[in-house]
Amino acid sequence: MSLARRIIPCLDVDGDRVVKGVNFVDLRDAGDPAQLAARYNSEGADELVVLDIAASRDQRPTFLETIRRVAAELAIPLTAGGGIRSAEDARAVLRAGADKITLNTAAVARPELISETSLDFGAQAIVLAIDAKREGDHWTVMVRGGRESANRDAVTWAKQAVALGAGEILVTSMDRDGTKSGFDTALTAAISSAVSVPVIASGGAKLPSHFAEIFTEGRADAALAASIFHDDIQPIRGLKEFLAARGIPVRLPC
Amino acid sequence: MITLLDCGVSNVASVERALHRLGAESQRATTPECVSNARALLLPGVGHFEALIRVLDDRKLRASLIDTIRRGIPFLGICLGLQALYDTSEEAPELTGLQLLSGRVRALPPVAKLPHMGWNRLVTKHKSRLLEGVDTDAYFYFAHTYAAMELGEETVASCSYGTEFVAVLEKENMCAVQFHPEKSGEAGAQVLRNFLRLSA
Numbered sequence: 316m317s318l319a320r321r322i323i324p325c326l327d328v329d330g331d332r333v334v335k336g337v338n339f340v341d342l343r344d345a346g347d348p349a350q351l352a353a354r355y356n357s358e359g360a361d362e363l364v365v366l367d368i369a370a371s372r373d374q375r376p377t378f379l380e381t382i383r384r385v386a387a388e389l390a391i392p393l394t395a396g397g398g399i400r401s402a403e404d405a406r407a408v409l410r411a412g413a414d415k416i417t418l419n420t421a422a423v424a425r426p427e428l429i430s431e432t433s434l435d436f437g438a439q440a441i442v443l444a445i446d447a448k449r450e451g452d453h454w455t456v457m458v459r460g461g462r463e464s465a466n467r468d469a470v471t472w473a474k475q476a477v478a479l480g481a482g483e484i485l486v487t488s489m490d491r492d493g494t495k496s497g498f499d500t501a502l503t504a505a506i507s508s509a510v511s512v513p514v515i516a517s518g519g520a521k522l523p524s525h526f527a528e529i530f531t532e533g534r535a536d537a538a539l540a541a542s543i544f545h546d547d548i549q550p551i552r553g554l555k556e557f558l559a560a561r562g563i564p565v566r567l568p569c
Numbered sequence: 570m571i572t573l574l575d576c577g578v579s580n581v582a583s584v585e586r587a588l589h590r591l592g593a594e595s596q597r598a599t600t601p602e603c604v605s606n607a608r609a610l611l612l613p614g615v616g617h618f619e620a621l622i623r624v625l626d627d628r629k630l631r632a633s634l635i636d637t638i639r640r641g642i643p644f645l646g647i648c649l650g651l652q653a654l655y656d657t658s659e660e661a662p663e664l665t666g667l668q669l670l671s672g673r674v675r676a677l678p679p680v681a682k683l684p685h686m687g688w689n690r691l692v693t694k695h696k697s698r699l700l701e702g703v704d705t706d707a708y709f710y711f712a713h714t715y716a717a718m719e720l721g722e723e724t725v726a727s728c729s730y731g732t733e734f735v736a737v738l739e740k741e742n743m744c745a746v747q748f749h750p751e752k753s754g755e756a757g758a759q760v761l762r763n764f765l766r767l768s769a
Contacts, residue, residue, distance in 0.1 A: 318689050319688040319689070319708055321687055321688065359754075361687070361688055386582075387586060390751070390752065390758060391754055392710060392749075392752045412580075412582055412586075414583065414752065434617075436616060437615060437617055438684060438714070439615065439616075439684045439686055439712040439713065439714070440615070440616070482684050482686065483684075483686065511683060512682055512683065512684070513686050536682065536687065537687070566754075568754070
């Protein structure tokens with residue numbers, strides 16, 4: 316029996332509001348996080364991701380409060396991240412109601428953060444987020460919200476992170492993010508084939524066929540998108556029915 | 570009133586929220602006395618077998634937990650709360666579980682991606698009180714690497730991921746599930762409702 320492929324809406328949060336943008340810039344307001352969470356929970360989302368895009372120290376209490384408000388609306392798993400720099404930061408996010416945390420820039424700077432948090436909270440709670448950008452024949456890791464190159468190969472970094480204790484990889488294509496031209500199947504397949512943990516694909520989704528592609532050619536275990544769900548361009552139920560009709564196992568909401 | 574054993578290592582709050590959504594009252598127990606006084610007991614758990622067992626022993630909760638379950642009050646173990654009922658676990662071979670069920674919890678075979686994380690379906694083996702009113706093809710949310718693979722009389726439903734393992738067990742008053750009902754949407758809510766009914 317095979318695991319259902321997961322559909323994961325993502326809320327990019329600035330303080331207490333959901334925002335959206337193209338290629339990580341030009342941000343606009345997209346609503347209240349708790350309201351959107353309640354909607355996705357009832358529409359059949361398999362999981363929800365909340366990312367603090369500002370990730371600044373002084374906004375931290377606001378973000379934790381947002382996690383609490385979102386968690387109260389959910390009967391599905393919640394992943395939260397953005398700006399997690401220590402095991403203490405991770406603990407605060409999990410205490411606020413998240414089931415998993417994402418690590419990104421801070422883990423690139425100090426990879427032991429992955430092993431420390433994995434030992435404390437279990438590998439199932441640690442998602443390594445990689446923002447990857449194509450450079451010639453490979454993908455390079457980008458940090459600080461995609462603004463800086465870490466001069467590191469994305470596939471190698473994914474393997475290293477799993478060895479350190481990451482339980483899942485969330486890979487965002489910086490080339491596709493916000494373009495609605497489809498997921499980067501080559502990038503996702505490269506990472507999915509290289510690691511032994513589930514891989515979540517992100518960046519570029521619009522059409523149901525994009526999701527079918529990423530679950531087949533892209534070998535993704537889950538697919539994440541934001542604005543197409545916020546704007547109701549692609550309702551979750553319709554998307555899942557499309558995938559089910561193509562033989563891709565999904566959990567259809569009742 | 571459901572008593573939740575709070576070992577500080579698992580997400581008790583998410584189970585609390587799920588119970589409250591269903592209109593149930595709950596309280597957290599951190600001492601042997603609170604455990605002994607429970608009328609219905611729930612042991613949630615995520616994370617490492619070692620972390621849970623060490624907390625049970627450090628806080629001297631082991632004896633009261635075993636006695637309380639043996640006394641016959643409704644009990645529900647979730648995820649690690651299922652695994653803890655067995656003799657031992659490969660995750661921490663030097664430690665002893667609660668020994669309420671015989672057998673060893675083992676790592677899932679590395680033939681598929683691990684952890685087993687996501688939504689999977691069950692195969693019902695026996696008539697189940699916890700699964701009453703749940704569609705046979707319903708999906709539940711799993712997040713684990715270790716599992717009980719010795720299917721016994723008490724196994725009312727199994728799940729397969731690389732190998733077949735215990736997904737739901739019921740032995741008199743003792744119930745446990747490997748998935749997370751608090752994270753499994755409507756199907757999970759129905760399992761919790763059934764447990765609340767057994768506890769009423």
